[in-house]
Amino acid sequence: MNPNAIKAVIVDDEVGSRNNLRLLLEEYCPEVEVCGMGHDVLSGLELVKKHRPRILFLDIEMPQHSGFKLVEMLDPQERPGIVFVTAYEQYAIRAFKVSAVDYLLKPIVPGELQTAVEKIMRQDQAQREAVMAALQENLKTTALAKIAIPHQEGFSFLDPQDIVVLEASRSYTQVHVLDGRRLLVARSLREFDDLLTDDEGRTPFFRPHRSYIIHLGHVREWVRKDGGFLLMANDLKVTIARNRQDEFLRRYRSFE
Secondary structure, eight states: OOOOOOEEEEEOOOOHHHHHHHHHHHHHHHEEEEEESSSSHHHHHHHHHHOOEEEEEEEOOOOOOOHHHHHSSSSSGOOOOEEESSOOOOHHHHHHHHTTOOEEEEEHHHHHHHHHHHHHHHOOHHHHHHHHHHHHHTOOOOOSOOEEEEETEEEEOOOOGGGEEEEEETTTTEEEEEOEEEEEEEHHHHHHHHHHHHHOOOSSSEEEETTTEGGGEEEEEOSSSSOEEEEESOOEEEEGGGGHHHOOOOOOOOOO
């Protein structure tokens, strides 16, 4: 075994899937060396304890226990970077996205595999723990518990209730937080629209204008002069488009 290699463990109940991922890693991520492959949660736990890998590729749907059970069984301070692997566009995908968890959909696309490995290698232990903690909170409920906001120094994990306004800034979004922080994120408003809506289509957020998403709970006043704007809890004035005013009233009244 190459002492400079990035050690990885694969846990998947399907032998074909395990071997396919191993071959993809050999071809597209030669810096990664698979030191063990398991077929269920218990064998995966043994391999992680034995090899202490840097990366764990973990299937979600397995007999007896899901991959999430293995995450719970691992000591958070010794937990490797985890890339979940799934064949289904299921409810957990949204939890992965808002928690900044890396995941791969089968069949695995080589470019997405390379990106996942690169992202894992940029995370330190504290970031990995924070990501998994956010995921576990978000999996407990259909409502959002924490949303990961990526920035240059890592991630900020925010309670959605603390987000006042999301403002478009070219291909970026500026997140205005209740405590006064402003976070510039390389993510579009369209992406946030999807992330901030639960599986049943519910959300406390509203888009009054193409350049803004607001939290309805932080609207202080609707001022009708000067074309109309919303005064938010942080004193930010947000434009409200004329064709969105009736929908805003309906949503605001039902939110209250």
